[in-house]
Amino acid sequence: MSSTRDIDSLIDMMARLPGLGPRSARRAVLHLIAKREMKLMPLADMMQTVAATARECARCGNIGTLEICDICTAPKRANGMLCVVESVSDLWAMERSSSYKGRYHVLGGTLSALDQIGPEQLRIPAMIRRIEEEGIEEVILALAATIDGQTTAHYIADQIEGRVRLTSLAQGVPIGGELDYLDDGTISAALSARKDI
Numbered sequence: 001m002s003s004t005r006d007i008d009s010l011i012d013m014m015a016r017l018p019g020l021g022p023r024s025a026r027r028a029v030l031h032l033i034a035k036r037e038m039k040l041m042p043l044a045d046m047m048q049t050v051a052a053t054a055r056e057c058a059r060c061g062n063i064g065t066l067e068i069c070d071i072c073t074a075p076k077r078a079n080g081m082l083c084v085v086e087s088v089s090d091l092w093a094m095e096r097s098s099s100y101k102g103r104y105h106v107l108g109g110t111l112s113a114l115d116q117i118g119p120e121q122l123r124i125p126a127m128i129r130r131i132e133e134e135g136i137e138e139v140i141l142a143l144a145a146t147i148d149g150q151t152t153a154h155y156i157a158d159q160i161e162g163r164v165r166l167t168s169l170a171q172g173v174p175i176g177g178e179l180d181y182l183d184d185g186t187i188s189a190a191l192s193a194r195k196d197i
Contacts, residue, residue, distance in 0.1 A: 007033070059130070061106030061123055063088050071095075077103050080137035084127060084156065086110055086144060090179040094142060097187035102140075105130060110148035111155055124156065131164060138165040140194055144178045157197050167194040 002008065007029065014025035032040040056062070057069035064070065071077055081102030085091050091104045107122045119125065130136065139160060143149040157166055169190040179187065 060091075060104050061088065061108060062091055062104065071103060077101060078134070080135060081140065082127075082130065082134075082136045082138070083140045083142050085142050085179065086149065086152075087180070090142065093179040093182065094187060094191070097184040097191065099188040099191045100140075103134075107143075107152070110143065110146070110152040112148050112151075119155065122152075124159070127156070128159060131160060136164055138167060140191075141166065141168040141197065142179060142191075143168075146178075153197070166197045168197050169194055 011022070011025045011029045014020055014028055015022045017025070020028065032043065053065045054063055055065065055067070057064060057072060058067050059072045060069060062069040062071060079102050081100075082105055083091075083094060083100055083102060084105045084107060085094065086107055086109060088106055091106055094100050094104070105123065105127045107124065107127070109117055109122055111117055111119065111122065131139065139156075141153045141156060143153050153168060160166060182190075
C-alpha cells in the first residue's frame with residue numbers, strides 16, 4: 001500500500017477540474033497540505049457546506065443556496081427583460097460585466113441532434129412559460145456563437161416570434177467564442193450593441 005495513496009487520489013480528482021492539469025493539481029494539493037490549518041481545513045469545511053446547501057434556482061437555473069436566487073427575487077430586476085444563457089458560468093460572466101440589470105434564464109446546454117439533446121432536455125419550455133407569466137417584453141439571446149448555439153437561438157426565435165422583442169448579443173463576441181472566456185469589457189460592448197433578430 002502506497003503511503004501517498006490518498007494524496008495521489010486527491011491530486012487525480014483535482015486534475016479533473018476545468019483549468020487544472022496533473023501538474024497544476026499537484027502544485028495546488030502540495031500548497032494546501034503545507035498550509036493545512038490556514039487553507040486546507042477551511043477549504044474542506046466550505047466544500048462540505050456547499051455540497052450540502054448548493055441548489056439550482058427553481059425559476060432561472062442559477063446556482064445558490066435558496067430555492068429562488070437573489071437575482072430572481074430582486075424587485076429592481078423585474079424590468080421586463082430576460083437574458084437567456086447556456087450555463088450558470090455564462091450567467092456569472094454577464095453579472096461580472098455589471099452591464100445587465102434584468103433577469104436570466106439558464107437553458108442548461110444547447111440543442112444538439114448529434115448528442116440527442118432536444119428542447120425537452122433543456123429548460124426551453126420553462127423559459128416560454130416565464131415569458132407568459134412574468135410579462136417579459138424583451139428576450140436577449142446570449143448564446144455562444146457556435147453551430148449548436150445558433151441552432152438553439154433560431155429554435156427559440158421560432159417559438160417566441162411575435163410575442164416579445166427578441167435581441168442577441170452583437171459586436172465583441174467572436175464566432176466560436178463562449179461567454180465564460182470573454183473579458184468584462186467585451187461582454188459590456190456586446191450587450192449594449194445587441195440587435196433585433
